[in-house]
Amino acid sequence: MQDSLKSSSYQQLEQKSKYTNMFLRWFLYFILILFASYFIFPLYVMVVTSLKTMEEIRQGTLLSWPSGLNIESWAVAWGGRGYGAGDTFLRPYFWNSIKMVVPAVFFSTFIGAMTGYVLTKWRFKGDQWVFLFLLFGCFIPFQAILLPMARTLGVLGISNSVIGLVLVHTVYGIPFTTLFFRNYYISVPIELVKAARIDGAGFFKIFFKILLPISAPIIVVTVIWQFTQIWNDFLFGSTFSFGEAAPIQVALNNMVLSSTSVKEYNVDMASAIIAGIPTLIVYVLAGKYFIRGLTSGAVKG
Amino acid sequence: MFKWLEKNLPKIVMAPAVGLIGWFVYGFVLWTLYISFTNSKILPKYELWGFGQYEKLWASRKWLIAVDNLLIFTTLFLIFCVVIGIILAIFLDQKIRAEGLLRTIYLYPMALSFIVTGTAWKWILNPTLGIQKMFRDWGFENFTFDWLVDREMAIYTIVIAGVWQSAGFVMALFLAGLRSVEDEIVKAAKIDGASLFTVYWKILLPMMRPVFFTSFVILVHISIKSYDLIVALTQGGPGISTTMPALYMTQTAFHKSQVGLSAASAMMMFMAVAAVIIPYLYSELRRENAR
Numbered sequence: 001m002q003d004s005l006k007s008s009s010y011q012q013l014e015q016k017s018k019y020t021n022m023f024l025r026w027f028l029y030f031i032l033i034l035f036a037s038y039f040i041f042p043l044y045v046m047v048v049t050s051l052k053t054m055e056e057i058r059q060g061t062l063l064s065w066p067s068g069l070n071i072e073s074w075a076v077a078w079g080g081r082g083y084g085a086g087d088t089f090l091r092p093y094f095w096n097s098i099k100m101v102v103p104a105v106f107f108s109t110f111i112g113a114m115t116g117y118v119l120t121k122w123r124f125k126g127d128q129w130v131f132l133f134l135l136f137g138c139f140i141p142f143q144a145i146l147l148p149m150a151r152t153l154g155v156l157g158i159s160n161s162v163i164g165l166v167l168v169h170t171v172y173g174i175p176f177t178t179l180f181f182r183n184y185y186i187s188v189p190i191e192l193v194k195a196a197r198i199d200g201a202g203f204f205k206i207f208f209k210i211l212l213p214i215s216a217p218i219i220v221v222t223v224i225w226q227f228t229q230i231w232n233d234f235l236f237g238s239t240f241s242f243g244e245a246a247p248i249q250v251a252l253n254n255m256v257l258s259s260t261s262v263k264e265y266n267v268d269m270a271s272a273i274i275a276g277i278p279t280l281i282v283y284v285l286a287g288k289y290f291i292r293g294l295t296s297g298a299v300k301g
Numbered sequence: 302m303f304k305w306l307e308k309n310l311p312k313i314v315m316a317p318a319v320g321l322i323g324w325f326v327y328g329f330v331l332w333t334l335y336i337s338f339t340n341s342k343i344l345p346k347y348e349l350w351g352f353g354q355y356e357k358l359w360a361s362r363k364w365l366i367a368v369d370n371l372l373i374f375t376t377l378f379l380i381f382c383v384v385i386g387i388i389l390a391i392f393l394d395q396k397i398r399a400e401g402l403l404r405t406i407y408l409y410p411m412a413l414s415f416i417v418t419g420t421a422w423k424w425i426l427n428p429t430l431g432i433q434k435m436f437r438d439w440g441f442e443n444f445t446f447d448w449l450v451d452r453e454m455a456i457y458t459i460v461i462a463g464v465w466q467s468a469g470f471v472m473a474l475f476l477a478g479l480r481s482v483e484d485e486i487v488k489a490a491k492i493d494g495a496s497l498f499t500v501y502w503k504i505l506l507p508m509m510r511p512v513f514f515t516s517f518v519i520l521v522h523i524s525i526k527s528y529d530l531i532v533a534l535t536q537g538g539p540g541i542s543t544t545m546p547a548l549y550m551t552q553t554a555f556h557k558s559q560v561g562l563s564a565a566s567a568m569m570m571f572m573a574v575a576a577v578i579i580p581y582l583y584s585e586l587r588r589e590n591a592r
Binding site for chain 1: 311314315317321322323325328330332333336385388389393397403405406407408409410411415416417424425431432434435438439465469470473522526529532533546550551554563568570571574582586
């Protein structure tokens, strides 16, 4: 008797918890989707605005759908209107950014791989202090080096040039790339290196024959991290270059802030998307590596 | 000679990195520190002038506004990023359908530059054609949302855009943290009759202490350095109401040509970052050594 009573009340309880569970589940999805719309909202607004005409923008709301695929604002953002002075458009600055990013990513990644290799496989007395010495570079607020850097670039004769920006981004990328490679190589067994040394392999042979072939994942993480950081940089770009040598973020900002005639929001939005698209593509294609970089090197603002 | 070269090859390979960082980081910070004790205007002067620039800095109304804004921004930015990040991480951890897609959506702003983010939000928040107009067109005729042009409220628009950019990142940190906890612990607690809420509140979140710490350090670091977002969104305005230290520093250096004063402000930022980072590095190293 008692047993059956117990079990029926237990069933009731289970039934009740089933309903609460279902309610909780709906609530869960509701909140998750609510936040998803908060995050997607600006991107949606950017895309539809870029496809509207100014007339539509004035008449519709942020969310209203464009009447057609008006890609003219994209053409203007990328290639200008074709009249001379005062016609700013992104194409040349996009190439400036490419010319800046490719060498800067290459050099900083290479130097980082080398230092990471030495710090883990050719350890010397005090190497931990050297690592700490380099690591601290990840954290400094760049305002503290802006003034002497501007002067140094001037003395070297490469201020306001893409080469100057390559130097700056290479140098301030080294702490991060070193951190990435050091943390990766430390888990590679030292026995591999020792065996190769007994076989007579030298410093570079060990690196290129043993370490480099297994470095693909960390190279991907490092390259993505450096690419995103350098592509998105504004502080260095705006301080050390202006006019024709400016990278794309600086050009975008100038374009949006220029107050000539009527504000064309559709062109602004198309420009913003153009400036954001390379990093977005990288993120969508290689999100896993992007996140891995973020969580292990995300000390930079 | 060759022997020596071979023996010291690793150190020679290390030399460029150490040299570059030594010069461009440590050397430059020291230079800035030195200049902050001089009376440099457009060009640096090298005779010492004492703490004059620091006195000038802390007597400047603009700098005090900048520091005030930084405190407001950091506090709100921290709270919102961490709360939203934790909620999203816990919710996503409940065997959700389309988790991958949602994660991608929450985190994609991290791939954009602050200039792109600022441009987008500036458009959304502008009173004539943005959100305010949207609600008015929908029939809420008295709806007002003009924070962007309101001296008192403009700083909060920077919080909105900043949180949008960084909350997903905190989510990723916490999700990784939650996933690294052994299933057994949760199972054992459930067998003991703990509700899901208790499991998270009493067991899992306290275990996330290191993640809280990391998020705190990273977010504070981002906020002290925040510069691009303000330039793109408000340029420090209306007036000087949304100035922050990083913006103050560059404006003083490159528009007002007060090199000494801007060096002093840069050093204040440096010290603020150091106060957060040095304990962090210390604890990280201790953890690594303990392993």
